[in-house]
Amino acid sequence: MNDQRISFSKLVNTLENILLKYGVASEKAKKCAFLFAKTDLDGVRSHGINRFPLFLEFIRKGIVDPTAEPRQESSFGVFERWDGQGGPGNLNASFAMERAIANSEIFGIGCVALKNTNHWMRGGNFGWQAVDSGKIGICFTNTKPNMPAWGGSQPKLGNNPLIIAIPRKSGPVVLDMAMSQFAYGKLANYARAGKNAPFAAGFNQDGILTQEPQTIIENELALPAGMWKGAGLSLVLDMLAAVLSGGDSTHEVNKAGAETRLSQVFISMDPIKLQLDDWLNEKCDDIIQDLKSSRVFEGKQVLYPGENVMITRQENLEMGIPVDGSIWNQILKELEK
Amino acid sequence: MNDQRISFSKLVNTLENILLKYGVASEKAKKCAFLFAKTDLDGVRSHGINRFPLFLEFIRKGIVDPTAEPRQESSFGVFERWDGQGGPGNLNASFAMERAIANSEIFGIGCVALKNTNHWMRGGNFGWQAVDSGKIGICFTNTKPNMPAWGGSQPKLGNNPLIIAIPRKSGPVVLDMAMSQFAYGKLANYARAGKNAPFAAGFNQDGILTQEPQTIIENELALPAGMWKGAGLSLVLDMLAAVLSGGDSTHEVNKAGAETRLSQVFISMDPIKLQLDDWLNEKCDDIIQDLKSSRVFEGKQVLYPGENVMITRQENLEMGIPVDGSIWNQILKELEK
Numbered sequence: 302m303n304d305q306r307i308s309f310s311k312l313v314n315t316l317e318n319i320l321l322k323y324g325v326a327s328e329k330a331k332k333c334a335f336l337f338a339k340t341d342l343d344g345v346r347s348h349g350i351n352r353f354p355l356f357l358e359f360i361r362k363g364i365v366d367p368t369a370e371p372r373q374e375s376s377f378g379v380f381e382r383w384d385g386q387g388g389p390g391n392l393n394a395s396f397a398m399e400r401a402i403a404n405s406e407i408f409g410i411g412c413v414a415l416k417n418t419n420h421w422m423r424g425g426n427f428g429w430q431a432v433d434s435g436k437i438g439i440c441f442t443n444t445k446p447n448m449p450a451w452g453g454s455q456p457k458l459g460n461n462p463l464i465i466a467i468p469r470k471s472g473p474v475v476l477d478m479a480m481s482q483f484a485y486g487k488l489a490n491y492a493r494a495g496k497n498a499p500f501a502a503g504f505n506q507d508g509i510l511t512q513e514p515q516t517i518i519e520n521e522l523a524l525p526a527g528m529w530k531g532a533g534l535s536l537v538l539d540m541l542a543a544v545l546s547g548g549d550s551t552h553e554v555n556k557a558g559a560e561t562r563l564s565q566v567f568i569s570m571d572p573i574k575l576q577l578d579d580w581l582n583e584k585c586d587d588i589i590q591d592l593k594s595s596r597v598f599e600g601k602q603v604l605y606p607g608e609n610v611m612i613t614r615q616e617n618l619e620m621g622i623p624v625d626g627s628i629w630n631q632i633l634k635e636l637e638k
Numbered sequence: 639m640n641d642q643r644i645s646f647s648k649l650v651n652t653l654e655n656i657l658l659k660y661g662v663a664s665e666k667a668k669k670c671a672f673l674f675a676k677t678d679l680d681g682v683r684s685h686g687i688n689r690f691p692l693f694l695e696f697i698r699k700g701i702v703d704p705t706a707e708p709r710q711e712s713s714f715g716v717f718e719r720w721d722g723q724g725g726p727g728n729l730n731a732s733f734a735m736e737r738a739i740a741n742s743e744i745f746g747i748g749c750v751a752l753k754n755t756n757h758w759m760r761g762g763n764f765g766w767q768a769v770d771s772g773k774i775g776i777c778f779t780n781t782k783p784n785m786p787a788w789g790g791s792q793p794k795l796g797n798n799p800l801i802i803a804i805p806r807k808s809g810p811v812v813l814d815m816a817m818s819q820f821a822y823g824k825l826a827n828y829a830r831a832g833k834n835a836p837f838a839a840g841f842n843q844d845g846i847l848t849q850e851p852q853t854i855i856e857n858e859l860a861l862p863a864g865m866w867k868g869a870g871l872s873l874v875l876d877m878l879a880a881v882l883s884g885g886d887s888t889h890e891v892n893k894a895g896a897e898t899r900l901s902q903v904f905i906s907m908d909p910i911k912l913q914l915d916d917w918l919n920e921k922c923d924d925i926i927q928d929l930k931s932s933r934v935f936e937g938k939q940v941l942y943p944g945e946n947v948m949i950t951r952q953e954n955l956e957m958g959i960p961v962d963g964s965i966w967n968q969i970l971k972e973l974e975k
Contacts, residue, residue, distance in 0.1 A: 452941075453940045455933045463871075474873070508935030526865070530815045530819070530864065531863070533813045534813060537811060544774070575882075577881055584887060588889065591889035595791070599844075601789035603787040604789075
């Protein structure tokens with residue numbers, strides 16, 4: 302990899318200018334660019350600007366409609382359903398979490414189900430959105446089928462990322478986990494480096510667990526995290542997303558050959574409205590302090606979910622965001638078109 | 639094991655009569671006995687009557703107060719907080735899910751956080767309670783510390799069971815998963831049989847993954863399901879339970895030497911109130927049908943969460959519930975006291 306470091310503002314401005322050329326309206330282009338850039342700022346390089354070229358391709362192909370607005374389908378105060386109308390996934394998701402946050406300030410809890418949306422890129426962004434507003438945030442999405450059910454020999458489940466975010470003054474706790482033990486992107490990295498995954502990562506064609514990335518990628522048989530447990534959790538998250546939104550489920554996604562028409566759920570809880578703020582911060586501090594006091598195995602350390610993000614973000618703000626040179630050149634060419 | 643089969647009604651009546659002797663009021667004794675017996679009826683033998691003797695011991699020791707009533711701490715319509723006041727864990731949990739169900743019928747969603755309660759025994763019971771009322775049910779509890787954090791060499795996390803239940807006419811989907819890859823009870827069974835666990839189940843004292851049950855039990859180093867992923871999920875579930883209820887977190891549980899003062903959360907969503915009932919059943923059927931159509935590895939089959947329960951329940955209703963002879967004798971002796 303040939304990395305260079307780009308400042309956050311330059312990254313946002315560059316992406317924003319390209320999105321304007323692609324017909325995204327001004328305020329939306331700024332927001333969409335911000336979400337892509339923030340993903341790299343936070344060190345989640347698998348879901349940031351390296352997906353930007355594909356995102357533009359989805360706009361060109363008409364899979365993502367850059368002008369689409371979410372449309373409300375129903376509202377029951379605490380619960381709303383929205384149709385994403387095929388708009389940009391990160392904008393739709395950010396909008397849905399904003400609605401959940403606003404409703405939680407009125408009712409204590411807000412839940413928004415969103416159908417017919419596109420890939421939200423980094424789900425953690427919407428967890429951070431909640432904690433940055435002082436809220437507890439939970440969200441999940443379905444995906445195309447990319448993991449086998451337990452016992453199954455073909456991809457039937459999605460890796461359906463789940464985000465649970467809890468505000469804390471000295472560092473929010475933001476869990477952002479997909480249901481596969483390793484992302485396919487990570488497996489591809491291992492394969493390119495000629496390495497095995499550090500733990501069992503999927504199945505070979507005989508249903509035996511393997512650490513060999515190429516075999517897993519070819520068979521599309523990534524291991525559900527926790528084996529039968531992650532497989533079960535993936536299934537019920539897909540069911541909840543499809544049932545609550547009235548949208549498509551994992552087995553319907555990708556039928557047209559592209560990962561689109563996704564279903565998602567966004568939940569916010571307002572600690573102030575629910576009068577939890579007397580103890581929230583102290584309890585969270587106590588729990589994290591106890592966790593960090595753990596004895597560790599030699600050479601290991603214990604981190605809480607999101608802890609690395611805070612460290613990386615600070616470093617990247619000071620030194621610039623590492624960007625793969627070939628991706629950056631690809632993006633700059635879009636400006637010249 | 640020396641099993642005999644006991645009818646469901648005989649099992650309930652026997653447990654009920656013992657509970658009456660232990661000072662549990664009539665209606666509550668019936669309910670508590672029903673929940674214990676239903677657990678065995680559904681085939682979850684690890685969390686049913688084989689825990690009944692320990693439950694009685696907890697009453698004798700004053701850890702479980704058989705006369706305690708849950709007390710409401712606050713209410714915001716969609717969200718309520720209750721103090722379990724050290725009452726029987728399965729009764730408190732059933733009460734809390736009932737409140738969540740009732741509120742979901744008014745507001746669409748009901749969420750009840752419960753502090754200062756005792757072990758709920760089988761969490762799946764409260765998922766079934768929700769789907770039996772036609773509701774989507776989600777609940778989770780914290781536990782004493784019994785798993786290491788990722789990188790850690792001592793138990794710091796609870797195995798914090800999570801239940802997600804979705805109603806379906808031809809068979810509800812009820813996921814009931816603890817955050818450890820294998821339960822300690824299951825590891826003890828492997829150890830007694832002189833067998834290894836079928837997959838990595840924990841760590842040895844050098845932090846290396848092992849399938850050897852005795853080593854794991856001695857070190858209290860059960861593997862989080864999905865490794866760092868289950869460890870992260872366990873942490874945030876404990877944080878949510880403690881923060882929402884204002885109760886104790888995993889690191890505080892067990893400080894007095896017994897697993898008590900637990901924190902739990904119960905969520906119900908009413909598909910009728912939320913107008914999801916037009917498509918809920920059809921969507922769930924489609925998803926399960928697609929799952930069950932999966933190609934499988936030789937000798938394997940694909941089951942959805944809860945599918946085994948329905949099969950076992952039917953068999954046990956017809957043939958009687960398998961009960962370990964020594965446990966049954968222990969229970970019958972309580973009747974003679």
